[in-house]
Amino acid sequence: MQEKEIKDLLRKYLSGNCTEEERALLESSYLQHEAHDLPELSDLQFSEIEHSFIKIPKKTDYRIWGTWAAAAAVLLMVSFGVYFYQSYNSGYSFKTQLIGKDIAAGKNKAFLTLSDGSKVELSNNQTGIIIANDNMMYTDSTVINTQAAISSATTPQSKENYKQFSLTTPRGGQYQIKLPDGTKVWLNSASSISYSTVLINKLVHRKVTLDGEAYFEVKKDAKQPFIVVSNDQEVEVLGTHFNINAYADEENVKTTLLEGSLRVKASAPNSVILIPNQQSISSDHSNTLEVKNVNPSTVLSWKNGEFSFENETLESIMKQVSRWYDVEIAYENEGLKKELFGGSISRFSEVSKVLKMLELTGHIHFIINEKERRITVMK
Amino acid sequence: MNLYKNLNDQELAVLLKKGNEAAFHEIYERYKGILHMHAYKKLVDFEEAKDLVQELFGALWDKRDDLPETVNFSGYLYNSVRNRVFNIYAHKKVAAGYITSFQEFNREASYITDERVRENELAKQIEAEITALPERMREVFLLSRKEHLSHKEIAERLDISEFTVKNHIKKALKTLRFRLGLFAYLLFLIKYYFLK
Incomplete structure (x- = not known):
């Protein structure tokens, strides 16, 4: 195969139009390819990698704020109307995520x-x-x-x-x-x-x-x-x-x-x-x-097969969840621990149901990691 | 306690999708070393490899909303780095010897048909770069895997692999020779060959 054909094949691969066989060929050849006479990196270069940092691009620009404020306000009111209308009709959408299966109750x-x-x-x-x-x-x-x-x-x-x-x-x-x-x-x-x-x-x-x-x-x-x-x-x-x-x-x-x-x-x-x-x-x-x-x-809710919380700190609630579902709890930030929540639900529900109930009452979400038995609490 | 250090890749990926900057930085810290080393070996150009990794992560942040809900986040990163290397091969005049290497490979006409095997091989090849990294960077990566492997264990592990990795021990040793000096290298050789 000539150089041009190979490069065309690579482009075809990158645009996602390769056959299964071509893909296998390219990916295998990639694995096998080793550069000859590769210079060893210097300590300086290693240190450069070690201290490299990734910057997050910032996009927000407030300069046009004044000009468009009035228009924005009108748009905002309309959007809120649409939003509430839609959420009223479609119900709340949960953001709690499962990694693996749900976790069964104790x-x-x-x-x-x-x-x-x-x-x-x-x-x-x-x-x-x-x-x-x-x-x-x-x-x-x-x-x-x-x-x-x-x-x-x-x-x-x-x-x-x-x-x-x-x-x-x-x-x-x-x-x-x-x-x-x-x-x-x-x-x-x-x-x-x-x-x-x-x-x-x-x-x-x-x-x-x-x-x-x-x-x-x-x-x-x-x-x-x-x-x-x-x-x-x-x-x-x-x-x-x-x-x-x-x-x-x-x-x-x-x-x-x-x-x-x-x-x-x-x-x-x-x-x-x-x-x-x-x-x-x-x-x-x-x-x-x-x-x-x-x-x-x-x-006494626990004895009666329920979780029932009245203005309780998230930390206290999650400790109960942790004991009953045998999971460890991680917080995105420590400040969340002191937020107050309420609600009640059967203790025999899967953990996702309990967490969704909490989601309904405040602006928090969770990641449920079944394999490592860990729940991450986040904003 | 730094929460992010204790989270696994999938959990960080979920946080990243939400726009969590700290999770993004943790992923970068975890992977920058091995991805950079890998790109360097495929491109034979330190600066180019550095740019590639920076651009890869820039794109990862920009496209965080479209991240696949994959359970294999490292695999996603590894595929991304390969695509970027391919992109450079496809557009560069001198493609780091890849063209010749491909032609030789193509003549033998035997390749890995199973996609999963290819993915595993790629992961092994990229992760094997930890042997070349300075101690602290190696720790960050190994900690995230909850495995503390010695050089020997890593070498043994790579030995299991069936393809391309044959040379890795040799290369890891070569790297060690450069980084440790001759005496330590000989000690390591003795330890590796006679005490295993």
Whole structure:
């Protein structure tokens, strides 16, 4: 082939008119082509590449502003009319982008650790377990298969095992448990509770340690007070319904009372008694204990299978999304974290639906990266 | 924390489509080295290669709205650089020896028919240029791949390839000889040939 033919072929390639065969030939020859006697680059040249920078062309020119202002204003009004008319008719168009597939919601997932150290993975098809003094089962009375223990103990299962145990949910998991005293606990994702009975001042206490978030319906028993320890806070109750949010990556421990009464003791010599629909917020570093009135249905939405936000910061919302969908969150700029959002949606929707709801209420968009399990928040 | 350093190419591409300047700069930092080195090898002209990369990125920014929604963003960049090199071959008097090279190649009449194989080969060839780059630029690229490969690992990896890459180890070593000096080069040779 002559030089001219080759150059013509290249032009044909560049205009996209090559046959498949010609394309294969050119691209293969490109791969194979190596320049002979290529001079090595000098350190100066390497440094030039290293310090090179790309400039972004700026186009905006305001000089004609004055002349055209009036015309622009008229045009703007007309355009807005058209725009609103169109958006009214076509609905909102979402800009959230998926890289790969959508991300499914969390599910019932947890494992139980017994006092002999054995770990049992609980069924995903069950919602909760019941632990009595001498046996344990799923809420529908199915036997828990302890043979399927992740790590089994050397000694056989004994009744002693049920006196002290812990239940842990991973990110993207939730589970329910009924404790030996009849108390019901709903455990949110990335959380853990351990239960035991202890003697304090010759009185038997029911004691639960909590990391993460849980909702309690404590069985009334005046002779055996119920204590929940989380971070530096302790809650003492007789028989009440309350929710505690004590994630290690949150700044505060939030205790919300729904029924009865309870006393919150924080690390400082602070102590407060809550009445229903009140929430105490104890802060580790400022040693304060604040109390405010809240809407209980928002606080309990997670337990009722919903995400419900009222003027909540995006950072706080995305932390919940992160735990339930087991994703990491990246922000285009840190300022977005403090913006306030609201809305509610089923917790069992795919993540894109939750994010689209947020998109509706403010000017933000998301990139959902399924493979790396990451959500990027942007303006 | 610099968010952009942690994002992968596809995520940066989505941000770029939206007109995010920081994402654009991050893509440039990631790719400028290997694209420049590649263009230099195909054009044998440092300044021309520099202009090519600058123009490629200028066009990338101007046409960001029309970026394909591709999952293979690096492949898109690699094809763009090849098209620009082809464009220079097609219009230049002395096309860096390509014409002769093509004629020789054409006589053998064996080429890669599978488009995906060609794409992979191109990616390998371009990414192999990291061996020639100064440490810091190499890091930026490798970090974006979340892989920290030693020279040996890179060489081994390239060894797997079936086409054109045979010479790459030789060339990488040659580059190393120039950049490290004779003593370090001998050490590397010993390490590579006797300890693998």
